[in-house]
Amino acid sequence: MVASRKTVRLTGLLIVVALFLGFSLTGCGRDSAAPKDTAPQTPKVVKIGFIGPLTGPNAYQGTGARNAFNLAIKMANESGEFPFKIEVIEMDDASTPATGVSGALKITSDPDVVAASGHWNSPVAEATIPVFKQAGIPFIIWGAISPTLTTAENYPIVTRVCPTSVQENIPLANFAIDQMGLKKWVIISDTSVYGKNNTAAWKDEVGKRAGAEILSVDEIQVGQTDFRPILTKIKSLNPDAVYFGGVVMEGALIKQQMAELGITVPMAAISGIGSEKYIEVAGANAEGTISSKPGKSIDKLPGGAQFVAEYEKAGFKEPFGVYGPYAYDAAGIILAALKQVGPDKDKLIDAISKIEYQGLLGTTKFNSVGQTTNAIATILVVQDGKWVPWDDSEYATGKRSLPK
Amino acid sequence: MSRLITRLGQKREPLLVAAINAVSAALIYVAVTGRFYVSMSAVALIVTSLIYLERVGLVDELFRLYSSNRRAALLTLSVILFLFPFTIRKSPYLVHIAVMACLYAITAMGLNFQMGSTDMTNFAGGAFFGMGAYTSALLNMKTGISPWLGIPAALVMTVLLAYLIGLPTLRTKGYYLSLVTIAMQTMFTLLIINTDWVGGPNGVAGITPFSLGSYSFRSPLWLFGYRLPYQAHYFYLSAVVLLCAGYVASRLHTSRVGLCWNTIGEDEIAARCQGINPASAKLLAFCAGGAFAGVAGAIYAHYISFIGPEDFDFTKSLMIICMVILGGMDNVTGVTVGAVLLTLIDEKLRDFTDYRMLLYGVILLTVLLLRPEGLIPKRVRRYELLLGRTWRTERGPGRHETGYQA
Amino acid sequence: MSVFTEQVMNALLLGSCYTLAAIGYSLFFGVIDTVIFCVGDIAIFGAFGVLAFYSLAVAGGLLAGLPMWLLALAVVLGGTMLCALLSVATHRVGVKPFEGRPSLMPLLSTIALGVVIRELIGLFYPQGRNPHVFPRLLPTGAVLNTATLSYRNIIILGVTLILLTLLFLFVNRTKTGKSMQAISQNKEAACMIGINPGAIVTLTFVIGGFLLGIGGFLIGSYYSIVRFDMGALYGLKGFSAAVVGGLGNTYGAIVGSMLIAFVEVFVSGYIPGGTAYASVFAFLVVVAFMIYKPEGILGEKTVEKV
Incomplete structure (x- = not known):
């Protein structure tokens, strides 16, 4: 008795499965047949x-x-x-x-x-x-x-x-190292490919220039939020500037925590941080951050x-x-x-x-x-909560000056 | 159903097995090829029919039917697996899904030794898979060793890693074990990212594909005048490995080792009283699982030709765990079904990119709440005493059952 | 201040952020003997609650006219209340159905719940996948001209201390607190002397939710941003701290948090290029503890009864 009920149930299930298969397979067939009908010469x-x-x-x-x-x-x-x-x-x-x-x-x-x-x-x-x-x-x-x-x-x-990381770093180095005369650098980069490539490119650029040197290299995790331990260490090294090879979030937090710890030297980075979000997060502490951006603004x-x-x-x-x-x-x-x-x-x-x-x-x-x-770059600087091209900024005219 | 089988007579049993195989294959075919809604309803149908079959007690019958008709089952399964790429030859993407389903199924079977059999939650499954992939890929890139030799090398290295991860487990269990494996998994990813020699965050690119002589697995496969996408090579390779893995896993399950694992999972102290050495059995569970994941990882590396640390992070571990839980713990068939279904769902949910992780969490939660034993729960082992042939005719006498179930 | 004392200060601050999560784990574990894995996500949910209330208050003029400190208090209270609700919901959905089941299940279900909470924030909070600037509700000025010793940092340390003291007093001096202890020691016996375990467990989750909400608020203030997926790592660190200190032991949670925080800060600060490995070292400490002292620093050694 039990077995026959089972048989009924099994048959029921099989019918459901068969119906489903029947519908979907014929349905699929129609779907796949459809594109073949249209002639390939004039696709819609x-x-x-x-x-x-x-x-x-x-x-x-x-x-x-x-x-x-x-x-x-x-x-x-x-x-x-x-x-x-x-x-x-x-x-x-x-x-x-x-x-x-x-x-x-x-x-x-x-x-x-x-x-x-x-x-x-x-x-x-x-x-x-x-x-x-x-x-x-x-x-x-x-x-x-x-x-x-x-x-x-x-x-x-x-x-x-x-542009590649190499292409992006050249104009920034020309500006920050040669033009601004910032010689003693610390590098903070994230451990992503982006960060590692930037570290390599920046080391290269610094190495090419006489008198410029790198004091330390620190790698951070993307998504990390607490940079105070490294920044405390960096503070004791007395660098001329901080190079950041990463993107918006970590960059903004680092800049903000730098200010908190009393590190006033400028921070430079390539286009990875060039966004309004950076200024929003770093707030007033964003002032004076240098970044490069490919193309004109x-x-x-x-x-x-x-x-x-x-x-x-x-x-x-x-x-x-x-x-x-x-x-x-x-x-x-x-x-x-x-x-x-x-x-x-x-x-x-x-x-x-x-x-x-x-x-x-x-x-x-x-x-x-x-x-x-296309590797022409514009150097930008944060002035009063906006990214402003360096040449148009009050820093270039000498009205303001970057903190030392 | 037993009466049905009796009515059909012994001779037609193989036909029944073949028919069931064909229907299941057709369902999976629809689930793989269908548009989103069709595919999802196929998945839903598979899930509900499995639950239904279990409720009316037919799954046990099916298992009995299959185990007494092994040859027919294996033969039809092989034929289906062989023909499968032909049906989807137009789309390399669909073959890719099939390859990934096989590889994940192998990995999940490995994890099942720890999670299903021995009740040790291992959150480092992604690390095992990654270790296999990295070993074979790096050997290939740094020394130019053939990928075929990379597979055993990956196996050895992953077993070593599994042994290392397994060592602390001898002293810990439960939550502590979970924490250790989570910590190990996180460290594995971090160490890969921070070690330049293994490619760091760049990963390893341009890994050589498998080849036989001068015939590369990256060229289209011509069979009987049909042009199959190159992924078909890997499908056949991973399907063969999957069949072997399934064989090994079910043999381990029915062997003394499988019983030891279960006993330890139930009650470690009781197991010790029975004369089982929990330390070596637990380590064996880890190493066996590692071996499976290592082989799958090695094939994966040479198939995708690129591996990076993101591929083997905690999310991947969680995904493999979900496969084991969804399918059914301590059941080789269940785990395979779970892996196939979850790979499918994961790929089909691409149309809802933003909701993917959410649905993933919801699926895990729903399975745990509504069906914690999985789609095909663990079964009572049946040991037939010498008289494997007799019971079919006599049904009852001559058969001894050793029951063991949670 | 010398570099060393500044680093100590950094570690103390990081440690007190971890402490609240670790206490959350220990509190829940003490009462229901189960690890709730989505503690970090609950805390971040609280932070988002504070953020949402603050944005509403600013945009809608809801609390306009209130002095800043009162506004801050109001939004923090609102956020932590949401957090307490979520915490109770977590218990109902992710833990209660699994009573008497293998311990693996609530662990996995709370991991899944954590994913769900995280993704819900990411999907339904406006621009939820982007990091959000956390409102600066705490005063920022510096004390004694030393940057590290800002009002904000002092408040973070102070609030953590006060919360811990209150929790200690509650658990040890009040009748309800003692009922909680009774349940954690022996549930059956507690029932027999007339304690209602259901009510006490719910209360524990409410209290835990409050603590986590404030934890989320402090983290948001300390890091000055919140992001939907921050909870995963925060929770993991909190869990590690709780286990290293001794799961279920409140003092252990504090000691464990400080240990993890000190390891992380000093590895980043004193090992060249160590920042990338800070988490690796923290987890190495965890693994070492698991091997050599699985019961944690202050945990009781459990002898398995046959």
Whole structure:
């Protein structure tokens, strides 16, 4: 009796499973059959991949860049200059290579994808580049700065619109060491690839200059919040200035805790800290921080004010941050190439690598390994709670002077 | 069902096994290939039918059916695994999911020795997996050793690490053990980040793929005129390893060692009274688990060709723990099912990038609250005394059951 | 001040931040014999509560016109109350259903709850994934012209001390506190003499929630930012401190926190390039304790009964 009830139940279950399978398999069949019907010559939709840290510790870098990227694509769609609709496939890499690789595979598995842009984390880019190379999809890096990403082996598929850590540190060193005469440096960097590359680049720059020296190097964890122990130690070394090789949050906290401990020497860093968030967190203590920023400042570029206005109009939740303009230009470059040669991966690779693009960052051109040659930098300084180009600041005119 | 089986007669039992295998495979196929909602409803269907089957007591019957028809079960399973990449050959991404599911299943089986069998919560599963990956990758990069030799090397190194992590566990248990393993896991990640020789935060890039002679696993695979994406190589490799791992794990489970582990998990003092040496048994649980994770990690490194410290952090450990708990502790089949389901859910939730971690926490919480024993709970071991053949016909006499269950 | 005394001061401050989390672990463990792993996340939730109330007060003029110290008191009270609620909810959802189950389960369920709390803040607090500037509610001026000895730091140390004293008095001098002790010593016997364990456990979670809320507030003030995922590491350090000191022992929690904080500060301050390894050393201390003195500095050695 019991067994027969079991049989009934089993049969019931089997029927449910069979029905489900029947529905879903036929459904799937229809789905996969659909794209085959459309002729490949005139696609109605062209897809572009975007990949970056949308969740996790670096989410605020990725979301701003994604918004700017989407903004560029949206404006292109609205302009009516393209005979097809352009769609963005967004993928999260969560700052981890494994997640990045499956995201990249998902992008490259879609036959409509013709180009992609991605990554803020260099290790993730390192991991996904083989995927894009294998698929032959042109890939523009918008935020990862490790010098080893753009190489002869990765060219011409991989190009990069943002400068490498080496490129970014040269103008800062020219300014801070040569022009300002700050000779005794302490380095604080985070243990990420970004931080380590910056440490290496800065050591290199200091080493090239006679009389300049490095007193100490300290490495911090990203997400660390208490820097008082190292700063107490640094205070006793009496440096001329602090070089910080990291990003906004830790930079702002270090600057603030420096002030708390009575360390008044200036702090210098590359574009990683160049955001309003830095000033918000460090408060009044941010005054006098020096940072470099690739390209000219945003309000001095013809498209800059428009970009800011459009971005605000689009009503994004997150600010565009440091890397928004890079992602915006990466999208712009893909669009310009699409306009030139149409949605053909191979032609796009060629067109992108040869492009000379006038965008938000100025003129972007790629060198023989796909690295942007646009390394003109503006030196910024915090004055009264704003990032002001050095040349326009009261520091340059001698009205104020950096603390010693 | 037993009557059903009787009615079908012995000869048709293998057919039944094959049919069940085929239906399960079809369900998993839908779960892998379907769009989000289809896929999630397939997962939900799998989960509910497993719970349903367990409630009406059919899972035991299924286990009995499979163990008496091992050859048929294994044969159909192999055929299904062999054909699987063909059905999804259009999308390298789907094959990638399948590879990852296999690798995680191997790792979770390893963790199961500690968590399921011996009741030792190990939060360093990510470190084990990472140790395997780093060993093989670094050997390959620094000395140019073939990845095939990297696998045994990774195995040895991971077992050493597992031994090291296992040592403090001899004196601690419960929360203290959890804390030690959490501390070890955190230190593992920090040490990798801070050691330049192993690539630091840069990770190790450009790891050589497996190859046979001059044939690289990174080229597309041509089989019977079909072009399979290169991931298919790794799928076959990891599926074979998974089958071997499953075999070893279930043999260990039924052996004296498995019983010792269970006894220690139940009551260590009682185990000692029985003449079991808890120290060596616990270390064995760690080392065996480490070996599994090490092999999986080595394959992973050469498959992805890039590894970094972020891949092997605490989150990864938590994920592997979830697989074991979701599937069912101390049950090899359950753990495999858990790993496959969780890999699938994790990949499918990509469409909701922001909500992924949240849903992940919610899933773990729900499983713990509603079904703490997992989808396929641990079973009573059945030992058949010499007369493995007799019981099928006689049913009852000639069969001895040794029950052991929590 | 010499570098050394400044470093000692740094360590004391860091230690008192850890202490409140460690006490949270010990308090809960003492009463229900279970480790609540999301203690750090509860504390950070409290910090976000304070932040939210402050933003509301500033934006809505809700508490406008109040003097600064009263406003500060009001928002901190609001935040800690939210925290106490969450703490009780944690007990209901993550601990109570697992009574009498293997100890692994509440551990995992509270880890999962921690993830859920963290992600809920990240998703639903406006711009929750970005770090937020914590309102500067404590006065910043320096005493005696030494930067480290600011009013804020003195308040942090003072508040921690006062809270600990109050907790001590409560647990040892009041009837309710003694009931808590009775439950932690022998639940059945406590029931027999008329103690209602349910009520006492809830009360413990309310008190623990308050302590953690203030802990979150102090951390926010000390670091001057809060971020949704700060709770994970904070909780882990607090747990390590509680275990090193002796789980379930209040003094142990303080001693353990100070030990961990001193190790971290002195490794960063005196070993070249040591900052990156500060956490490694802290965990090495934990592992060493686990091997050689698993009961912790002040914990009682448990003999297993057969």
